[in-house]
Amino acid sequence: MTIYRSINALAESIIGLYKTELVRNRGPWRGLDDLELATLEWVDWFNHRRLFHELGRVPPAEFEHRYYRQTHLSPRGRDPHHRACMKPGEVHALERSRWLEPTVGGL
Numbered sequence: 001m002t003i004y005r006s007i008n009a010l011a012e013s014i015i016g017l018y019k020t021e022l023v024r025n026r027g028p029w030r031g032l033d034d035l036e037l038a039t040l041e042w043v044d045w046f047n048h049r050r051l052f053h054e055l056g057r058v059p060p061a062e063f064e065h066r067y068y069r070q071t072h073l074s075p076r077g078r079d080p081h082h083r084a085c086m087k088p089g090e091v092h093a094l095e096r097s098r099w100l101e102p103t104v105g106g107l
Contacts, residue, residue: 018042 022042029035047061055063 018039022038023035026038027035029038048059050059051057052060052063058066
């Protein structure tokens with residue numbers, strides 16, 4: 001249950017950041033289409049160009065790419081060829097077990 005609270009808190013933080021940085025600061029919007037396009041641009045910036053201090057001042061997408069390259073893991077699990085046989089949305093058993101493991105300190 002604690003892991004879900006942590007995930008919820010993280011999601012609320014990101015939503016707050018999104019509202020502050022994009023919706024309020026760059027508005028008013030002419031319509032929903034303008035806001036949707038700006039949202040796509042913000043998400044791209046957030047994942048691919050924003051320097052994240054805790055990750056060594058690299059964008060999150062670059063950090064993730066380095067992680068999988070260094071650990072020889074695919075994003076779907078230990079077997080890089082397993083990805084092709086998985087259905088969209090299916091979770092690899094190894095990945096699922098990592099998510100369900102109890103954590104130290106309640107996080």
